[in-house]
Amino acid sequence: MSSLELELSGKTGMDQEVEQELFRRIAILEENTAEREKEIEPLKKCDWILAAVLFACSILLVILSNIIFY
Amino acid sequence: MGETNTSVNREAIFGLLPVLPSERTWNFWDFASVNVGLAIATWCFLIGGTMSFFVDLKMGFVAALAGNTTAILIMAAATTLPSARYGLDQYTSLRSVFGVQGSKFALLMMVFVEFLWCAVLSVMFGRAMQNIYENFSGKSGSGVVLLIAFAIVAILISWLVVWKGPVTIRIFNLIVAPGLGLMMLVMAYLLVRDVGFSGIWIAPPLDPAPDAWWNFMIAFELNLGAGFSWWPIMGGLARLTRGERSAFWPNMLGINLAAVVGTMIGLASALTIGTDDPTEWMVPLGGPVFGVLALLFVAFANITSIMSLAYSTCLALKQVRTFLLMDWGKLTATFFIPAVIIVFFPYAVYDNFGSFLAICATFYGPLSGIYFVDYFLLRRQKLNLRHIYNMSPASGYYYWGGVNWVAVASFVTSIPVYYLFLDPISFASTTPFVWLTASLPSTIYAMVIYYVLMKWLVLSKNLGAYETGSVGSRTEKAVP
Incomplete structure (x- = not known):
């Protein structure tokens, strides 16, 4: 289990399926900050x-x- | 599995999950067209009509442009930029300000107001369609039943489009928004042709107070209120844009400039023809065919506004567990039920529009200010997604029992500050109002008191996860 799941699992108030998708999205956004800033230009x-x-x-x-x- | 992914992907669009960069569907012009579609509705004409009691066209234009620009710059910075950067619905990102539970306080207040806005717009649609019917049938005084029926049709159409999601909203606006722009130009042309530009330019206000400057400041205040009143919905829409420029600047085109043009048409017609309602003068001035076409566009202008408003609000309702689990179609239908009930009292809605707008100003200005200070000055535009979605006491945004009571206190105490300057119902004012307005002091008060109290009571105690780079258990993963 990743640290993200350890930190948030069961604490989001969402169903498990949606929670897993949330973790996937947060992981993408945290890993690719530089890419994200290029895509979502400030x-x-x-x-x-x-x-x-x-x-x-x-x-x-x-x-x-x-x-x-x- | 594919079907599961599809439903979850839909949930991301319809729900509380952050929208990934690859999923952003709106570029600058998409959001601009949504913005224009949202801005141009009968409310512009009503605001212009209200202003006609106080100012002429020249000063009305200054008041509208200055008021909307001032308020929308603050409101748009506070709401659209965080939503665009993180792909978050506004009420989700507000957990960083009001706490993971406290954001529901802002939500509750907002939802009630949005029911009323939906009802107002539906009633206006009903009036437009009723006027079309009476012009075609030659029967006047068709009665309130027809108006209510048409208002319910507006709600039904809006629900069907919102149910399908933001792509459908975007397509609808791409079609309707250019037509609305064209229609505004045509309305302006008809007024100038039949009344004459000089006639419009010199037409005096209808019932001004003796102090001319006071009249101007009232008009300026109304437009500040109009600008701030977009607060509840712009963040929810901006999360779908492809960048911060696409999220921010379309507001200047749509809810600012397009709204100002609409307001001027309402003002000009009220000053010269005696009514701000284009449904009453478009057919006499434009002729039956053209007039009816124009009225249809005006009527559908209200539909585009209802759609965007409903989409943003229903997204926000996902904060509440009951609605989080609800299917999007059912949720959107549930949202419209109170509006359906309210439209059964159409004249109560229509006749109190001015007061309703003024009351909105008392709280949307401070909310914009508080959000602005928190995001730009205290957090330096850094939000932590893990804290945002962690509803437990371990969240950095838990504050005290899930609520940032400093934010709540700052907001609640700013409302009476407004009343120190202006009573939004009676328009009774105090002397400082004529130099300061009421929205600006209450907003500045909220900003200052929030900043001071946060530094003193929250940051000093290491609450709220304000430390740069601090993200709870992973200090290296601040998400800028």
Whole structure:
């Protein structure tokens, strides 16, 4: 029995069949972290910068509206 | 064996198991079309109609764009990114925040709200179809029975599609979403053609308060609430995307920009024609054939929204053991039963939409904030799948009796903070509201108090498995 099964077996609240599938999936995800990161690419720095800029622009839009229109 | 694998593979899609990278079915444009299909529904027009009492088109556009962008950036970062990275349903990954049992607290609250959303959308579908029927038959005042019947048809169609799973939802949205986009442009064209752009542009708000800036902040607050109210469902959808960019940025196209366009159409029509309901003006302005086609698309816009909402919610219900063991078809049917009951009171649903939206804002903002702080600031985007699925006291996410009471307390105390600024039912406000809104202070409060209390009461006691690389018994297997 793998350490994963030792750690989780009977503790997930799932049926045995589903639990075995869960163990298989967790093992795949833990073993292939580098592969997974290539497949499920995280957001890059430019994405975060763009998100921050959009957030700031939204707040600025409200402030400018007050100055210009009210 | 093959049949067993098939059923278990289906369970992975329909259930609580992490979706493997090879199983992700939605690319950027797939999720964008699902997003657009979700965003464009009669609720956009209703929000626009509510705003028409407070602001004109120009300020309505600013309020809608700024409010939705601000809220959706926080909400989408908090919900879609963890789900995309780990392939987890949102309520499963929430076990890292609220505890392995405490996540059910967020679930319970959310499910009740989603019943109501399904009912609201079904009633709106019913109204659209009722208007089509009355235009074709020449009979007005067809009565509530027909409306209810059509609302139940909406639920039935939605159930049939959701039962088949996310592939069917994706296909349905790929067909309907472009049509919705086109329909929005046509609606805008009809309004401009018949009312004139200058007429729309200068049309004053219908019943504004004396303080013009207060009116604007109310409109901004409504859109913050609308943006945060997507919290319950986006994570469950994002787990099927192929990357974090595919999970995050489509929200800006769909539930942000597309929703803003829909809101503007509702606002413009309410300001100039006197109703935000396109089912009442599409046929008079567009003619019988075109008007009816447009109405059908609007009606089905509600169906696409119900589908995505129901899929995400039913996935979340798998947290509860009774539903975990239930067949997907039965589970989805069970979910729709309360909505069927609620649609028998269609006017109670429809007439209280504005208050319903405002109340949603009181708690989805803080929930987004708490989730954001936990995942990005405290966990540095690292979740431990073993702890997530371990429901025993040995789990790093067990906290106290399975519940992170700090998260619960942070959330519960943030709700009265909202009321310090604005009463979401009466719109009575205090002075700070006109500069700060109500959603933003309550969200920021939740974020700050959660961060401080977690550092003081949880991390200092080595609870919650927050140590970098710590995964219980295997310290080298932190799953980034």
